[in-house]
Amino acid sequence: MTHDYKRHGTTTLFAAMSSLDGSVISRCAQRHRHVEWLDFLRQINRETPKGKELHLICDNYATHKHPKVKEWLEKHPRFHVHFTPTSASWLNMVERFFRSISTDHLARGVCRSVPELVVAIEDYITA
Numbered sequence: 001m002t003h004d005y006k007r008h009g010t011t012t013l014f015a016a017m018s019s020l021d022g023s024v025i026s027r028c029a030q031r032h033r034h035v036e037w038l039d040f041l042r043q044i045n046r047e048t049p050k051g052k053e054l055h056l057i058c059d060n061y062a063t064h065k066h067p068k069v070k071e072w073l074e075k076h077p078r079f080h081v082h083f084t085p086t087s088a089s090w091l092n093m094v095e096r097f098f099r100s101i102s103t104d105h106l107a108r109g110v111c112r113s114v115p116e117l118v119v120a121i122e123d124y125i126t127a
Contacts, residue, residue, distance in 0.1 A: 009114040013121055014040040017094045024097065026125050028118045034066035045076060055080045057092045
């Protein structure tokens, strides 16, 4: 950051990456609470073939372990959640994707609003 850096807001990027083909299901949200995480899980459920078992690799963020999330997961047995050890985000391939989007795309751009930032993220994912 430079002395004249001005922050124009943030967004939370939820992303699920297929280890088979690198495709990404994503969603930007204003916050990162269990409510938004559940919305994203429902999106994954809608956008993936029904017969497939899904293994989600997540960090230990409390949102991922909220009682309402656990309740939802119990009702959706095709979802299998695996948690990375603390301070081992490098074990999760989607973290490399987050790094790439940050360093290769967002760091070089100028977003003057959160909607502009969301469009930049979506453009990168589409490309």
